[in-house]
Amino acid sequence: MTDHDVRPLAETEYRDAHTLFMAALHRPPATEGDWPALVARYETGRVWGDFLGDELAGTTTSLPSSLSVPGGAVLPAAAVTGVGVRADRTRRGVLTSMMRSQLEDVRERGEPLAMLHASETGIYGRFGYGVASRTRTVSLDTHRAILAPTAPSGGDVRLLGVAEARKILPEIYERIGAARPGAIARTPGWWDTRLLTGAEGEQLRVAVHSDADGIDDGFALWNTRINDHRFDNGVCTLQVSDLRGGDAAAAVGLWRFLLNLDLANVILAADRPLDEPLEWWLADSRQCRVRGVHDDLWLRLVDVPTALAARAYGAAEPVVVEVRDAFLPSNSGCYRLAPEGARRCEDRPQLTVDADMLGALYLGDVSVATLAAANRVTVHDDAAVETADRLLATSGVPWCGTGF
Numbered sequence: 428m429t430d431h432d433v434r435p436l437a438e439t440e441y442r443d444a445h446t447l448f449m450a451a452l453h454r455p456p457a458t459e460g461d462w463p464a465l466v467a468r469y470e471t472g473r474v475w476g477d478f479l480g481d482e483l484a485g486t487t488t489s490l491p492s493s494l495s496v497p498g499g500a501v502l503p504a505a506a507v508t509g510v511g512v513r514a515d516r517t518r519r520g521v522l523t524s525m526m527r528s529q530l531e532d533v534r535e536r537g538e539p540l541a542m543l544h545a546s547e548t549g550i551y552g553r554f555g556y557g558v559a560s561r562t563r564t565v566s567l568d569t570h571r572a573i574l575a576p577t578a579p580s581g582g583d584v585r586l587l588g589v590a591e592a593r594k595i596l597p598e599i600y601e602r603i604g605a606a607r608p609g610a611i612a613r614t615p616g617w618w619d620t621r622l623l624t625g626a627e628g629e630q631l632r633v634a635v636h637s638d639a640d641g642i643d644d645g646f647a648l649w650n651t652r653i654n655d656h657r658f659d660n661g662v663c664t665l666q667v668s669d670l671r672g673g674d675a676a677a678a679v680g681l682w683r684f685l686l687n688l689d690l691a692n693v694i695l696a697a698d699r700p701l702d703e704p705l706e707w708w709l710a711d712s713r714q715c716r717v718r719g720v721h722d723d724l725w726l727r728l729v730d731v732p733t734a735l736a737a738r739a740y741g742a743a744e745p746v747v748v749e750v751r752d753a754f755l756p757s758n759s760g761c762y763r764l765a766p767e768g769a770r771r772c773e774d775r776p777q778l779t780v781d782a783d784m785l786g787a788l789y790l791g792d793v794s795v796a797t798l799a800a801a802n803r804v805t806v807h808d809d810a811a812v813e814t815a816d817r818l819l820a821t822s823g824v825p826w827c828g829t830g831f
């Protein structure tokens with residue numbers, strides 16, 4: 428058996444690692460033009476490679492970020508990305524070796540959480556990641572989807588070029604979006620990559636909403652796809668990749684703007700929060716067609732005591748939860764969850780969860796009752812299911828909606 432040599436890569440090796448990752452996703456290497464913005468996000472010591480012999484066989488990266496958790500705390504979180512193994516070196520433990528080194532590194536950096544978006548659902552559960560938030564994709568026929576008279580009216584919307592958007596969108600996001608559970612930090616490097624790189628010819632459009640006082644409080648990003656340049660019988664689709672409003676009026680203002688755009692006949696909006704009241708803003712709720720519900724953020728509690736202590740709990744009797752963490756065994760043990768906080772304890776467990784299910788429960792996206800019904804939570808005390816749900820309940824649905 429070949430030995431795995433997992434180590435942080437030198438800067439001179441980043442390009443090869445990125446090309447390997449892109450190839451694993453069946454994509455071409457980054458262009459010369461895009462590479463400076465992409466590599467600027469890398470941080471020394473956080474780009475990993477696994478060498479089999481002298482060959483780079485796989486890579487993974489983590490970017491320093493943060494995550495808003497229930498109760499309002501913002502915790503340091505490693506944003507794991509760039510995960511790929513050479514197609515001719517898969518299924519021989521390369522990913523497993525890299526995940527182990529990466530998670531140990533994240534813990535040593537004092538980041539209690541790691542998070543990612545998964546290409547496939549079968550990959551990351553074994554490493555302790557669970558689906559912590561979900562999004563939906565919706566489509567609307569712009570001629571039939573009419574906003575109801577009761578929908579908030581919204582304010583002024585103006586178009587921006589990407590260079591100007593790069594200057595003002597980060598501040599708007601920080602002010603209106605970053606506090607919701609599931610929201611992550613969008614770093615300057617993230618914005619550079621999002622707004623200033625992309626396949627040639629892709630034209631990203633940006634609109635900003637401002638309220639009655641002229642304060643910018645929302646934005647939308649989209650690309651347009653047209654299959655008939657005469658605008659005759661074809662389809663002109665606005666592919667909305669990001670739409671954020673500080674309140675309902677701002678969000679509806681942006682939706683109204685998009686629905687009224689000349690020549691467009693379909694809006695396809697991805698990564699929308701599950702609780703967006705689009706059906707209720709429309710005169711005919713069926714015109715909001717849900718095309719799919721997808722896993723959004725996968726979350727891994729790297730330092731379980733710290734992460735559990737950092738989030739808020741609802742009013743209920745304490746519950747003792749046993750955590751089983753085969754991949755990071757020092758997390759294993761019993762934790763007492765109570766309105767005043769969470770701490771390790773030696774009490775008899777009422778519920779037992781594996782690390783991936785703890786990640787799924789942490790932001791409040793799924794209930795203990797649901798996971799118990801799926802045998803993903805082991806129940807030793809039936810009454811603890813409902814009590815734990817009251818402790819873990821959150822007022823809103825978590826939403827990340829930020830790719831990385």
Ligand SMILES: CC(C)(COP(=O)(O)OP(=O)(O)OC[C@H]1O[C@@H](n2cnc3c(N)ncnc32)[C@H](O)[C@@H]1OP(=O)(O)O)[C@@H](O)C(=O)NCCC(=O)NCCS
Nearest residue numbers: 451510511512517518519520521522523545546547549550
């Ligand atoms: C997914 C990927 C990184 C896995 O790498 P790998 O080195 O083959 O993984 P390992 O050999 O460490 O596999 C560990 C375990 O996970 C399982 N596994 C790996 N990839 C899997 C997948 N895509 N679906 C289901 N199970 C998978 C393996 O069968 C193995 O199971 P076992 O421990 O029961 O034997 C690799 O296949 C790849 O690069 N895929 C394409 C790019 C991609 O999807 N990257 C992830 C982006 S989020």
